[in-house]
Amino acid sequence: MIIDQTERSSASAGRPPHPWAMWPTLAIAGVLTVAHAVMGAFGDYWIDEVYMLAAGRFHPDWGYADQPPLVPMIGAAMDFLAPDSMFVLRLPVALTTGATVVLIALLAREFGADRRAQTIAAFAGATGLWANLVGHWLAPYSFEPLLWTALFLPLVRWLRQHSQGVADDRLLLAFGLLLGINLQAKFQVAILCAALLLSTLVVGPRALLARPKLWAGAGIALLIASPALIWQALHGWPQLEMSRVVAAESPVLSGGRGGTAVMLLLYAGVLGTALVLMGLWLLLAEERLRPYRMFALAMIVLWIFFVVTAARPYYLIGMYGLPIAAAVVGLQRRREAKPSRWGWAAWPVYAVTALAAGAMIFTADAINRGFSSAITHVQAERISDGIARQVSDVYRALPPEQRSRTAVVGDSYISASMLDIGGRHHPLPEVFSPHRGYGFFGHPDDGIDTIVLFARSADEIRPFFTDARLAVPGDDLKVWVLSGRTEPWAQIWPAVRSMR
Structure with missing residues (x-):
């Protein structure tokens, strides 16, 4: 319902100003999904993947020492449907990777991106380094970009509506529902929420924290996550021990804190990294984006926290979509200030973009499969x-x-x-x-x-x-x-x- 009492607007005031770039976005997402589905049908299990499958198939439980139960459950379900099929096992991950591209484009639309800007956002999401490394492996971090981006969408929409004088607090209940699902996949989202809370207190909008449905949503999230949280409590919170394990492994896996600091950003890919940095700056500097400034501060806080704690270098992958969405809108504003004479060529550009994305994705996947084979010595048999x-x-x-x-x-x-x-x-x-x-x-x-x-x-x-x-x-x-x-x-x- 419309609940902002200070200023009421028509329903149209709460709508994004531009239509969704459906076909170019779906083309890029489709190419990405097909690439990962095809490449995922070959090769051996990734080390975390075989653990997810074994845990879910042979040791089903409400929780695990080092992660929540959602991904093992998905692995068990896929293996039940088609035992020993790598294609079926990895199909949910390929679909998830493609869906993330769609959500990044929709997130850009919420910021005010037109079709061309949405396409650029989708392209950046599809060509990210991490997306092409793990986009076909059944592992918790493969689902994280989709789950975090989905979590941001109702919150960004609420902030946009609130800034326009119209705010539907049911979006905050949706945020809580998605947060609960996130907590059943990876507990790191709790650190994200802490950073968002701190950032909102510092830069606002503090009115968000006064909404009862926000805290009702938090209650929904805790209810959904309660089986895994109760399991952790009954077993002495072994997940906390994993933070020390991660820090101890950091020098070998990511080159220590210095390597983590760099890779936390570079995993966004070449175009993605440039847009992430640009988007962070715009979110902090532009008055037009002030309602969303909390996200930039939260990402910076998380980056500092993950570097200091020597965390895994992919712990920020779920946040890439936000600054990318802000950046493409910034590029759009510059383009609108100086219109191009080549506007008629927009749709051919979309088509070329989709084809280029496909080529880059297939190339990255091929390189990745060769690299994986080299380090695991995959033979004719698994x-x-x-x-x-x-x-x-x-x-x-x-x-x-x-x-x-x-x-x-x-x-x-x-x-x-x-x-x-x-x-x-x-x-x-x-x-x-x-x-x-x-x-x-x-x-x-x-x-x-x-x-x-x-x-x-x-x-x-x-x-x-x-x-x-x-x-x-x-x-x-x-x-x-x-x-x-x-x-x-x-x-x-x-x-x-x-x-x-």
Whole structure:
């Protein structure tokens, strides 16, 4: 309902001034979706992807130590529909990646972008570096750009309407609903909300915080997220430990704080980075964009926070759409101030833009697949299948009576996930691991006194067994058989469980 009592306007006052650039936006999004769907049908599982699938398929729960349950649930659903199909497993991610482009264009429209500016925004979103690296991997960060951009849309619309004297507070309830869904995908959105709250208190509009439906929306979000939050509380909030793990891994994965600082912006891509920086400046400097200034301050606060805490270099990917939307409107204003004589060529430009986007996307995907193959040594068979076959051969070689008292243990959540997935085609007992989320899935029962261990070294768990032999040597990961357990599993597991 219209609730701003200080100034009432006609319904038309709350509408964006320009129509949606539907066809060029859908063309770019369609090319991006098809590219990721096709390329995603090939290759092996990404390390986080195989974990999502194994967690959802074999260990369904209301929450996990290192993430909420939404993405594992999606993986389990896709695998149930088409077991072992990489195309079906990754199809939701490809659709999500394409949908993000559409939402970025719609976000630009909310800022006042015309069709040409919306097309530029869509093109920038589609050619982002991160979008092309992970746009076909089933992982929480692959869904984050869509979920954050969707979260911003009702809030930006409310701010636009409020600045025009018309504000529909039902948009704030929609914001709360989307926030709850975000919280079921990644908890980092809570840090975003804290930054937005702080920024609103500093630069306004503070009237937003006085709206009862905003806080009702927050209640809806907490209700939706409550299963995962209750799970975390019952298990001692292991998600908090992950922040220390992320900081410890930062020097290797992103070059430390310096690398994180740069990549937090460069993952937007060449055009995207330029527009993000321009958009931030415009949001801070232009009076016309003052109602949205809170977003620029929030992004700067998040950038500082993620650099200081040595976070992952992709934690800002969900915010790229906002400054991009502001920037293309700034470019549009300059164009309107000095009209081009080539306005008749707009639609051919849209077509060329879509084709160029397609070429860039397919090229980036091809490079990415080659890079992924190089670092994971993808063979004709999936790595998970080869690992499971190797461990299964060792397991089946044990005497039958010993096999009944044997479990399989992977030294990391990655190896355990691969064994769980590959074990569907090769005889294996239940798979365990003391690492990260797997460490919370439970430990073997005390009827198990022998383990087949897939690990780089058996040193950590070796003291709890009387005998250990190397069954399959290797340059990196090896297969061990450890027997003669000396302590109850209830004492062994806390001693070997680790989030690092």
